[in-house]
Amino acid sequence: MRTLTAPAVVPPLCAGSLRERDRLQWWVGDGGDPADLAGEFLTGHGLAGQLTGNLPAVARPHTAAHDPAVPCGAAMFVSAAAGAILAGGPAGPPSPAPAVPDLVVVVYEHRAHPDPSTTTGGTPTSWRLGPWRPSWTEQQHADAVEAARAAIGRGDVYQVNVVGHSAAPYAGDPRPALARLSRLPGARYGGVLTGPGWAIGCASPETLVEVTGGRAVTRPIKGTRPATGTGHRELLASAKERAEHVMIVDLERNDLAQVARTGSVRVDELYAVRRWCDLWQAESTVSAELADGVDLADLLRAVCPGGSVTGAPKLAALAQIAALEPVGRGASMGAFGWVGTDRIDLGLTIRTVAVDADRVHLWAGGGITWGSEPHAEVAEAAAKAAPVRAALADR
Incomplete structure (x- = not known):
């Protein structure tokens, strides 16, 4: 598989004019701290220093006219296992797609002509x-x-949160299929990231953390129903879904408080019902003003892995996940997005697949509370996976 990158949340003015400058890849077995490694690597390229009083805290309009010596930004991916390590919890079982790194940071620079390695188009191939x-x-x-x-x-x-995994063999070029996946409706973090022998395709609607102007925002999603009139009414009326959602909102408030100015954490929007493909989902917005001296490593340690894909308390939930799930979460339930000169924008890798040399891997699940009905939870996971499977299968 040829190296290919189409980063999530790339600035629109820069799409199609980026070229890879440098890359960091790391696996859990390599040792070391992934937050420190990512922070040091990006700081070495003039990105992601302190997030207050320095770039990218001072937002400025993003233009396509860059000094070639200055990077445009970087795509970043953090696996679920790396996130668990950052939180001080168990990494869980081995990933079923071990070729995929647990941390990837790709720094991009501008070129006058598009680099074919940053596009997902091309001549249709067999699949x-x-x-x-x-x-x-x-x-x-x-x-x-x-x-x-x-x-x-x-x-x-x-x-x-309990997550299941499935895999399917494939033949042909996976790039067009991953590009289709990344364009699913509501895929705020739609994008593709690849390296030799592996690829990640993401169609996530969920914000793990976004930083502009020294303020951090997270938008946890918790609560799902079919995108019908009945489903909309059920999601609004469900005491179980609302209790599950509010519990995660409180967890996200606590996560942001680790890096926030005292008293600045707030819930800007609570339990807003929005659509992703054929599903209604409940989303809230939590924000905070970052404390002085906070850097990217601090931010990653505070928010990874996302509360909506772990549970509460987070460390206790991670212990349960490691005991209950038969395979690792791999590329799912981690982080994927963009670190730029004017912002950080990372999504949770839900609705995300990984591709290795011969299989496509998909994960889906949901949050479990005392009020959960087991077979209904299995059906919800299947409903979340269905649009992803359909996008991959579409010729």
Whole structure:
């Protein structure tokens, strides 16, 4: 597979005119701290120093006219395992796609002519996707949900996200399929990132953290129903979904408080129902003014992994996840986005796939509370995966 990059949330004026300048790739087995490694690498390229009183805290209009000596920005990916390590929790089982790094940072510069390595188009090629094979049965998934409920009943955890994995063999060039995935409706963090022998395709609608002007914003999504009139009414009326959502909003408030000025954390919007493909989802907006001296490494340690894909308390939830899920989360439930001269914008890697030499990997799940019904949770995970599978299969 040829190296290909089409970063998520790239500035629109710069799309098509970027060229890779430098790259960092890291796996959990390499040792070291991924937040420090990412921060030092980006700072070495003049990006992501202190986020207050320095770039990118002082936002300025982004233009396509860059000094060639100055990077435009960088694509960043952080795996779920790397995020768990940053939080001080267990990394979980091994990834079913070990070729994919756990940290990738790609620094881009401008060129007068587009670099073909930054586009996902090209001549259509053959593509065949085989049958999906799950890593566990529907009953095993339901049993894991029941085990999570038991942990909640014991008081070990208040909420825990349970995620399943499936994989499908493929033949041909995966790039057009990944490009289709990245263009799904509502894919705020739609993009593709690849390296030799691996690729990640993302269609995530969820903001893990966005920083502009010294203010950090997160937009947790929790609560799902079919995108019908009935589904909309059910999501608004569901006490279970609202309680689950508010619990994660509170967790995100606590996460941001680790790097915020005292008293600056606020909930700007609570439980707004928005559409992603064929689903209604509940989203809130939480923001905070960053404290003096906060840098990218501090920010990553505070917000990774995202509360909406772990649970509460976060460390207790990570312990449950490591015990319940049979395979690692790989490229899913991590972070993917852009670190620029004027902003940081990272999405959660939900609705995300990984491609290795012979298989496409997909993860989907949901938050489990005491009120969860196991087989309904299995059905919700399938509903989240369905648009991703359809985009990949479409010829």
